[in-house]
Amino acid sequence: MGGVCSSNKSIIPDLVSGDEDDYRSIFIEGAVLGEGEFGKVRVAHLMNFDADDGGPPTSVPYASKVLKKGMTFRHNTIYTAIKPLVLYNECKVLRLLAGKRHCLKLHSLFESPRNIWIVTEICEGGDMIDWLSKQGGMLKTEHVSRIIFQLLDAIDHCHSFGVIHRDVKPENIMFKSSDVDSQLKLIDFGSGTIDKDEALRYAGGLEEQERVTNPDDLLHHTFAGSAFYTSPEMFKRTYTSKTDIWSVGVTSYVVVAGYPADNLQNAFNILQKRKRDLRTLPNLPKDLPDEYFTMLDDMLLYPHRNRKSAKDILQYEFVQFQREMNDFLPDIEIDGIANDTTGDGDLSNSSRKRSNIKSQSLDASVVRHSLYITYRIFERAVASLLAVMLQRRDFDDLIARLTKIKDEKETSEEGKRSLQALPIYKVKEVLISMNKKEIVTFMEKLPNAASYERFVFRISLLRLFSQKNDLVDKESELDDSVDVHIRKAATEKKNSVVAQMKKTISADRLQVIGEELDRSGHSESRNSVHGNNVWEKWKCKA
Template sequence: MGCATSKQEPYTANAGTEAEYKERFTDSKTLGQGEFGVVKLVTDKSTNIQLASKILNKGFTFKDNELYPPMDAAELKMEIDILKVLNGQAYNLLLESIYESPSKVYVVTEICSGGEMLEYAGNNFKEGLRTEDVSRMAFQLLSAVDHCDRYNILHRDIKPENISEFDEVVHGIMSSICSFIILLFKSNSKDAELRLIDFGCATMDTTKNMTHQTFSGTPFYISPECFQKEYTTKTDVFSVGVVLYVLVAGYPAEQLQAAFNLLHKSKRDLKSLPGMPTDMPETYFDMLDKLLTYRYKVRKSAGDMLEEDDFVLFHQEHGDDVATTTTKMMTKAKSRTSRRASMKRTASIVLSGTGEKAALAFGFTKFARALTTILATMLNHGDIKALLANVDEHLKKDDSLDTKLGVIKVDDLIKILESMGKKDCIAAIDKQKDVDTYKSYNYEYTLLKAFDNKAATDARNAGTGVESSSLKKSSAMGLSARKLTVTGGSSMRKLNMKKSRQAQSVYIRGI
């Protein structure tokens, strides 16, 4: 790997120097790498605390005989500015420090040790989540969103993959990462805290209640008003509702369209959502109904939910020592909890099957990432363009599918690849774990649109020397250029390079 440009303008203000970085930290193992740089485990020499360092190249990079443009400086500055403002409070990711040289940017953050939400739930609650566990996660996630809202920050891509569990003790680090900053970890702590991560699609408003028109996020998790391209910070509240549905019901990959249709109705019976456990308390559905209110102008804010919702506050009855955004909020929460305790509307029970559903959902997440990697590395730009055209044609013939959700059954995708003569691609897919189970599941094919856009953009930029525009802005789904790793070389060589990592995540996120 080499950097084609020796010097670039500063990306960040008030950053430390490369010499200061090397004086303070000792680099350890490489945790992962992508087209923009590498992630290393580092140790602070003075405190012996381990952190994650994302080392980004500022210039064009040669890797595997391919020329990669630098990441967009404005995007990186936005993410850093947001993390600085949030200051690692209220369950948001802590940015520890920033350093910069003429050719690199060093972004140092805390390490999380609980894995993604569904991975964490599947590993630690095999017997099933308890109602207070779901309540605790709801409280912490809403606290993170409320803290963002206080600073007019919209995350715009809240989903289980962008929620990690934090434990002050690092139990172990896997050999690859799901994020340039947040790692895939295993943890034995059932009471680990949440961290809201990946602000690659985020923005920060200058005033309160500004409306936005840019379509951004992951279709299944975003709000109705986002599709209508007029939304505020309350779009994140809707996404929290979808996440808390998926947490207990699993990702409805076989009935994704049905679930999506139900979530986007103004009048609906949330108990009929696919996979919903039969023993969920009424207070859970009351909470869900508030979070998923169709009209955002009457939807509760995250702060409202933290102060008054019975289910969100339920875990506090069981002695959880939780942090709140402000002392005032804690006082109100305790007062409300005391009043609700006499109502006895929520019981502390094990929600049967929830741990298993979370594990199955995370398994499909890994399969979907591997599938995207296979398609992105084995198909050239023309093949991806043709595949997308064929998928669009297939979906037009099925009136039951809503194209704005952007999914196709894995089995139908494989049939299209067969019609295109892509036998090697199909063979690679067939080697994936549990592929027969996942063939009836819905795959988010719109991820591939990013590679279609990216190939054309990179080709232009390589010839002109102009910095790449943000893939997040050029992609119809608002997908950041940091989302996936694509290496150069022949299709077979690229697949071999990925083979050892396909069972793990190759999903590269933002900070």
């Protein structure tokens, strides 16, 4: 059973390229690339039926995401639509940035009364963590330099147009291919903002020289982002575009050290201190060059007003090191800053001073990224297990207990900035205190469960399920008879799933569930067209 509550009102009237008929007249859809909470992403082949040589039709692959405009009901679960303002904002930012300088390129937008199609360039290399995990034996210092260079280039492009991304993290960085020399693309502008004055200038179609020249002077107060990558000033809700530089700094740490899931709060506390030695961050490779830490210190400078801009950091020695290691310049897509990044306008390698940085292998970093991917599957399988096996009251009680324990723990010295995450062994202790030892037994059957005892479990994953449950408890656009049917069907389905699990659950079964969940997406945010769907993947397999 499925349904959708649609609306004839256009969400993106001034950005749309056509309607559904227009979309299907030029694109032929192919394989599903992924499925999110708000819709599916497919390969869409842009067809050319009028070849000059009279040959067969040709095509160019793109990524097409179809979003339901209204509330949907699938697999006995109600899903709210993405907020129109969020969708409009993201599409407008993509149009504004025009796919230049390592920002995702928007090809076209199509809208019908029920759906919206967002067509972008295709990125087949996966997100940053996925991509890094595939680089065994190949990842070196110069590749890290190139990643940071391209990411800073994207941020500089955003800031020059008054755009603050506000959620820079590995999950929002995609790679065009799995090759070690692949370009990256910054995605997911759903949490971003355009300064109001700049938005007015953009709407008026002013020339490039009339863009914002110093967006750092513009203060903002709306919280956005993912906690581990969030700047101190963002927590205080008084920030500028420099908050993105902080997030790039934390991402630069994760690139070489891996996501510190086994030591997350400690890493977070070090990052959030005013005075700290960044060399003490967990899992950093040995013998990283001093130039890397010079760059990292300046990106993670605590007073944001003293923090360097992306344009400044693009000139740092470590960031420029990737050029020295190439016999040719990479395709960096820079419009207007090439002279700034070299200082003298000469882009030849021979004109630059040789760096003291040495190329070194970072295989240990690749291993840690691979380990985190396997843990991510485990973590999502645990979240699904808890959501299915616990009754609603017990599920909410578990969230409350975990949150209380977290709030009582020591936080960073700069204020109450404790991450909403607890070690797996603590989650198990709480479940036992609730007389839910049976669930703990199931958790321990998961592959490699014993290895993850001290890895942190994100409470936010449970809140995703809780939010979906809340939808059924609220007044909806559906009539009462349909609402009653939904409640009854959802309850019967959950009871059936629990009964089946108790009879047939196994480690292999849970491994498959975790892998399916992981393919559905990584982001905890519901603020973007790139959002994920955790609950549905479990239901489809149950």
